[in-house]
Amino acid sequence: MDGEYFSGAAYRGSKQFSQQDVRTANATGFGAAADDYAERGIDLNEQLIRNKPATFFFRMKGDAMTGAGIFDGDVLIVDRSLKLADGKVIVAILNGELLIRRYHKNFSSAFLIAENERFKSINLAEFNDFSLWGVVVYSIHQL
Amino acid sequence: MKAIVDCNSFYCSCERVFRPDLTTRPVVVLSNNDGCIVSRTDEAKKLGVGMAAPYYQNKDVIEKNDVAVFSSNYNLYGDLSARVMDTLRELAGAGNVEVYSVDEAFLDLSTVPNEQLYKVAKEIKETVEEWTGIKVSIGVAPTKVLAKVANRLSKKDKQQSNCIMVLDTEEKILKALKQTAVEDIWGVGHRSSTKLKQLWSIYDGLQLRNMTEEWAKTTLGGVVGVRLIKELKGEQTIEMKDPLEQKKMIATTRMFGKPVHELSDLKEAVATYTSRAAEKLRRQSCAAKFIDVFVVTNDYEGNQYEYHPKTKHNHVKLLQPTSHTNELIKNAVPLVEKLYTRGSKYLKAGVMLGGLVPDESIQGNIFKTDTANHQRILMQALDNLNFSMRDDVVKYVASGLKRNWKMRQEMRSGRYTTRWDELFAIH
Numbered sequence: 070m071d072g073e074y075f076s077g078a079a080y081r082g083s084k085q086f087s088q089q090d091v092r093t094a095n096a097t098g099f100g101a102a103a104d105d106y107a108e109r110g111i112d113l114n115e116q117l118i119r120n121k122p123a124t125f126f127f128r129m130k131g132d133a134m135t136g137a138g139i140f141d142g143d144v145l146i147v148d149r150s151l152k153l154a155d156g157k158v159i160v161a162i163l164n165g166e167l168l169i170r171r172y173h174k175n176f177s178s179a180f181l182i183a184e185n186e187r188f189k190s191i192n193l194a195e196f197n198d199f200s201l202w203g204v205v206v207y208s209i210h211q212l
Numbered sequence: 213m214k215a216i217v218d219c220n221s222f223y224c225s226c227e228r229v230f231r232p233d234l235t236t237r238p239v240v241v242l243s244n245n246d247g248c249i250v251s252r253t254d255e256a257k258k259l260g261v262g263m264a265a266p267y268y269q270n271k272d273v274i275e276k277n278d279v280a281v282f283s284s285n286y287n288l289y290g291d292l293s294a295r296v297m298d299t300l301r302e303l304a305g306a307g308n309v310e311v312y313s314v315d316e317a318f319l320d321l322s323t324v325p326n327e328q329l330y331k332v333a334k335e336i337k338e339t340v341e342e343w344t345g346i347k348v349s350i351g352v353a354p355t356k357v358l359a360k361v362a363n364r365l366s367k368k369d370k371q372q373s374n375c376i377m378v379l380d381t382e383e384k385i386l387k388a389l390k391q392t393a394v395e396d397i398w399g400v401g402h403r404s405s406t407k408l409k410q411l412w413s414i415y416d417g418l419q420l421r422n423m424t425e426e427w428a429k430t431t432l433g434g435v436v437g438v439r440l441i442k443e444l445k446g447e448q449t450i451e452m453k454d455p456l457e458q459k460k461m462i463a464t465t466r467m468f469g470k471p472v473h474e475l476s477d478l479k480e481a482v483a484t485y486t487s488r489a490a491e492k493l494r495r496q497s498c499a500a501k502f503i504d505v506f507v508v509t510n511d512y513e514g515n516q517y518e519y520h521p522k523t524k525h526n527h528v529k530l531l532q533p534t535s536h537t538n539e540l541i542k543n544a545v546p547l548v549e550k551l552y553t554r555g556s557k558y559l560k561a562g563v564m565l566g567g568l569v570p571d572e573s574i575q576g577n578i579f580k581t582d583t584a585n586h587q588r589i590l591m592q593a594l595d596n597l598n599f600s601m602r603d604d605v606v607k608y609v610a611s612g613l614k615r616n617w618k619m620r621q622e623m624r625s626g627r628y629t630t631r632w633d634e635l636f637a638i639h
Contacts, residue, residue, distance in 0.1 A: 122295040122302070123343035125628075128635040144635065150343050160638060165233030169638050202232070202345075 117207050123150035125203065127160065127169070134158070134169055136184030137208075144209040145169065151204035160202040163191070167202055213329060213380070214448070215319040215352045216359045217300060217336065219293075220367070220375070222315035222346070223251035226292045227282050229345035230628055230636050238279040242267055245467040245620050246283050254370070283621035289314065291629040295344040303336050310452045318356060320452050326380050333376045353379040356450045357443035360398040361388050361417060385446065389417030399440050404432065421445060462500070464489040465562025468617040471510070472558040478507065479545050480612030485563040486544045487611055490537040491598070493565055494591060499533035501567025503540060505547040508560040521559065524551050535571045536587050537594070541610050602631070 118124045127145040137158055139145070147160050155174045160167055161181055170181035170191070181191040181199075193199050219225055223241040228234045238255035242248065249270065252261050259277050261270050267281075274281060293314045300309045300317055308320040324332050333350045340348050349370075351363025358379055365388055366377035379385045395405035397417050408414040412431075414423070421444040428437035439449040464485040472478055482505055493500055504527035510520060526547040534540065544563055597606045604611075626634040 120343070122298040126632075126635050127638045130637040131639045133639060144632075145638070149345065162232040165235070167230070167232065167636070167638050 117146055119206070120148055120150045123203075124148050129169065129208070133183040133185050133188050134171075137171065138210070139169070139184075139205075139208045140210060142211070145205050146207040146209070147203040148206050149203040151206070153201045153204070158205040160205060162198070162200045162202050163196060164198065169205065213321045213324065213326070213352055213354055214356050214359045215321050215333060215336075215350055216312070216356070216363045217296075217317050217319060217340070217348050217350050218363050218367075219296060219315035220347045220349055220370075221251050221253045222293070223282075223284065223289055224253045224256075225346050226285070226289050227280070227625055229292065230625070231280075234280050238277060239282070240270075240274065240279055241282045241284055242623070243467075244284060245469060246622060247467060250284065281623055283624040285621075285624045285627060287627040287630045288625065292344060292346060296340055296346050296348070299340050299343050300336070303339060308452075318359070318452060321352065329378045329380055330376065333378060334374070337374075337376060347375070349375040351377050351379075353385065354446040355443040355448050357398050357440065358385060358388075358446065361392050361396075364396060365391060382446075386418060389421055389444065392417040394420055397440075397444075399436070407431075417444065460568060461564060461566045462489050462492050462498075462568070463562060463564040464492070465506075465560065467560045468558065469620040470617075472617045473556075474616075475549065475552045475554075477612075477617045478552060478558055478561060479548050480610070480615065481561050481617050482544055482548045482563060483541050483608060483610035484612065484615070485561065486541050487537050487604070487608060489563050489565050490535060490540050491595060493535045493568070494571070494595060497571050498568040499535040499571040500530065500540070500565035501533045501569065502527055502529045502565075503544050503547065504564040504566060505544055505551065506562050506564075507548070507551050507558050509556045510559050511556055526551050529567075533567070533569050533571070536591055537608060538587075540565070541608055545610060 125147050127147055129139050129141060129143040129145055132141055139158070145160075151157075153159065153172060155172065157172050158169065159172050159181075160169055161172070162168075163181070168181065170183055173180045173182050179193040181193065183190070221239075224239040227239055227241065236255070238259060238261070239253045240249045240256050240261060241251040243250045246267060249261060249263065249265050249267060252263060256279055257263075259273055259279070261273060261279070267274075273279070296315075297309065297311050297317060300319065304319045304321070310318040310320075312318055319336075321329065321332065329352050333352055337348055337350055340346060349363055349366045351359045351361065351366055353359040353362045362377040362379045366373045366375050377388070379388055393416055394400055394408050394414055395402065397420065400408070400420075408420065412423075414420050421441070423441060425438045425441055428441045429435075431437065432440060442449045466481075466485065468481065472481070486503075504525060506523055506525045508521045508523050511522070528543050528547060530539070530543060548561070594606055598604055626636060628634060628636040
């Protein structure tokens with residue numbers, strides 16, 4: 070598709086790099102000593118995104134999750150391909166709305182818990198339309 | 213075996229990804245400029261909302277039944293489409309995926325044993341939905357034409373079929389063809405279907421399949437007809453295509469937000485469409501040999517909904533094929549001046565770039581003067597800036613700063629996946 074070809078123009082991904090991209094590779098003499106250690110820089114896309122087609126970004130609104138270190142205005146990285154598990158911070162679908170909470174499950178019941186005392190926990194036994202939208206894997210906080 | 217994966221009411225499905233409250237509510241998406249309905253869910257279809265029908269004609273039904281209406285959000289749809297295709301490549305192997313349109317792809321499943329086809333199709337369907345949120349239907353059969361038939365039937369009764377249909381036996385193929393009207397077969401146009409019914413009493417796919425290749429050669433348009441009959445009989449004649457096959461022509465055309473009267477607005481619009489078409493041209497490393505500009509007027513006085521459009525064309529052959537926006541604008545804008553008559557109401561304009569040839573200037577040419585290379589570097593810089601910053605941050609002044617004619621999109625959802633400042637807000 071057009072779109073893909075286009076994305077190649079500005080961002081070539083991190084795995085396609087040539088010798089020319091490594092600044093010291095063609096140097097000789099004194100500078101060449103550094104060549105042995107030449108490698109490419111850290112790429113956040115590669116570090117933070119495990120499954121690209123399944124990864125989406127959200128913006129945190131409000132203070133329901135401050136205890137988990139997620140604050141108003143933070144950017145959340147959400148992976149839809151991960152499975153629901155106890156203790157994960159998730160994007161839940163509840164009453165047709167998207168909601169960020171920590172998922173807690175024991176033998177008999179499951180809860181969505183806010184990380185802020187002002188919010189009540191949600192007992193999922195009272196809802197029959199709960200489902201998982203995705204699992205939050207990182208939160209980006211601007212200082 | 214071949215499979216076709218087709219997204220269900222694709223644009224509506226995209227709107228539902230971030231709006232689970234719409235999962236069971238009818239949804240429609242409007243065309244550019246909010247004119248027509250271009251996508252509708254099964255729920256909306258049941259209410260009698262027509263496809264490609266003007267929005268105003270359906271307004272009553274839509275309001276009465278609480279149908280969710282969206283202006284088209286092509287940024288979102290494009291991104292989700294790329295995600296669906298990436299997921300398919302991940303699952304089936306990149307070389308086995310042929311992207312057919314924004315919401316359809318053919319898969320080559322020739323390495324999958326027959327008894328596992330259903331399982332594989334189900335896994336593909338479930339994974340695409342899990343990863344991207346988009347629901348798809350899958351048809352699997354020995355040929356592309358039959359896969360299309362299977363896909364169409366899988367959508368008929370989604371609950372029963374679970375959106376998957378595999379035609380892996382002769383018996384199933386015959387039954388499916390019997391249930392498919394001749395005009396619903398991929399490759400049979402409206403005109404030939406009328407002919408088939410009137411002259412040959414062929415009404416369904418099975419009757420067509422039973423015809424001979426000699427017959428197809430003389431009555432179904434020669435080689436194409438023979439291929440169609442072979443495909444229906446289960447013999448592969450349409451191979452997987454190279455997805456990067458180049459286009460022969462590039463067009464950019466839009467309806468205006470409101471009718472345009474001024475020549476200056478018209479010129480701005482044409483300059484903008486030319487820039488956009490030039491961008492597409494460079495993306496496939498081509499240069500154009502001629503430009504065709506057209507405008508559509510509606511000078512009918514009376515009911516505003518009555519539509520009596522008139523199209524006027526004008527074209528010019530370029531001295532040298534080019535992909536440079538400034539060259540193209542320089543040639544396109546004078547064409548509008550000749551088309552323009554004061555007092556007319558303009559609804560639409562478009563630019564077509566034709567006679568495409570590989571752009572040699574892209575390689576740079578040591579025999580050319582330096583300035584030719586400057587142009588190429590300028591275009592690269594322009595494309596990179598506009599791609600990374602979006603919204604045409606760098607544009608030609610000819611394309612206007614106010615843009616009075618820009619299209620209406622009153623009910624567009626956020627561009628949640630392509631804009632950092634429009635991310636979906638979650639509580």
